[in-house]
Amino acid sequence: MENIFDFFLQHREAIFIVILSIFLGIEVISHVPAVLHTPLMSGANAIHGVVIIGAIIVMGHAESTGSMILGFLAVILGTLNVVGGFVVTDRMLEMFKKKK
């Protein structure tokens, strides 16, 4: 029990952010037309590529060869998620724009 309270106090800012972000996420996209479901999913997909920051941090403090290799891999995968995600989304949206 003490652990739980301890955890709560230590992470109260993070918990705050989490709760607000949940509502924000719901609010931000609740009126999206069906046409945009796919690009929106793809764009959101790119945004969770933010996990790459974690990969950079691990890699940046890796000491053993093993964790270097894993970190290297994690950065590549994270970049794939970010770059691929944004480029694909842009490609989809480019087509919507053309006939304006």
Next chain:
Amino acid sequence: MSDITQFLSGNSILEITYIVASVLFILGLKMLSHPLTARRGNILAAFGMGFAIVATILFHRKDGEPIGNIPYIIVAIIIGTAIGWIIAKKVKMTAMPQLVSFFNGMGGAAAALISMMEFPHVSPELIARSGMANGHVLAILLGLMIGTVSWAGSMIAYGKLDGWIGDLRIKWMKYVNLTILAVLIGFIVFIMTRNVTSATELTPYIYIMFAVAVVYGVLFVMPIGGADMPVVISLLNSFTGVAAAMGGFLYNNQAMLTGGILVGSAGTILTVLMCKAMNRSLLNVIVGVFGGGGAAADDGGGTVKEITLSDAAVLLSYSKKVVIVPGYGLAVAQAQHICHELDKLLEEKGVEVKYAIHPVAGRMPGHMNVLLAEADVPYEQLIESDEINPDLPNTDVIVIIGANDVVNPAAEDDPLSPIYGMPIVKAREARNIIVMKRGMGKGYAAIENKLFFNDKTRMLFGDAKATLQNLVSEVKDL
């Protein structure tokens, strides 16, 4: 003066950049949900990500230590960028859903790797103070579990959409899955209640847990029907968001936290919206009753009637109003361009041509719009099914190209049908119905379609692209 030195030391710059990045993510998502601003929104979010990445490399400190191995990090980023860019640019628009799934899986895998590497480094002081049962360990374990499930699941979804993995439906599958899920949670409880001095003693369990999570991810997606794949991808997308947010907890990193949770919640809502478009509940999709019922097995009966190309050409050319219902069949045959050619030709002859777009036509909601936009079909010609339905009784010919379930009247008539209640394009109300289809195979949901046996229906068998090409030359020759 010392204020400035401290500022330049980076910590504040880093935090400010993270705030800017978070704002850009939020704005980006907001703009992505409106057609006019969508593209800028995406670019804005990409800039946010760029700032966050550069600032992390330059200014991040862990116990005063700056980021090391920077050359390797940059090489890894270059490799990732090159591969990601090439794949994203080269893949055909029809393969878009698989691609989103693939990239999603990469993010999940990265999250899982981070957890795996961080686990042995849980500080012994923390363990001495509060044992293994602390928030740090929980974030690592959840990140590992969710990230891995998302990765394995996304790869299966990718394979299914790409057609090299089939559905696996066994009745007791859901019990197996629930058991495995329980085992995974059991692992978390087990690891967190161990009495150890250093987390490294428990590292082997992490690998076993990883393996179990892979199995769960695979089995979770295996039984789900291909038609439901978009919903699953959207769900896995929000999973990855949550996994990324776990990393945010781990490093007390606000950008990861906001970005991850934002996607987690937006993704969940998006998933629910997609389910709504198909009139199904999320639980329904996951447990996978689709196609399992088998109750609607009455044979439809009747015979199908074919139409020749020239008859079809005449019928179309002398109509006033034609509605085209494109489906995935059109997309796989890459027939969207030739289809547009046909519609231009007909318009020149004074025929009014519209496209009826069902919300879930194609493999993802909105997929069909993207494909037709690619072929330069004007936006105004694309009408959502709800809007076009009242117009159909006045439509001379409705041409169904490679679509099946979205025009299946069973959704309205047959309460036993698995798609009962799904909104459809009411094709049977049109005066004439032409169905272009490869053969008499069933649709993706494997349900019989009585529309094909309708008196007004004529079938044009063959590959959508070839048939359309022939049809175009027939219309030209008239």
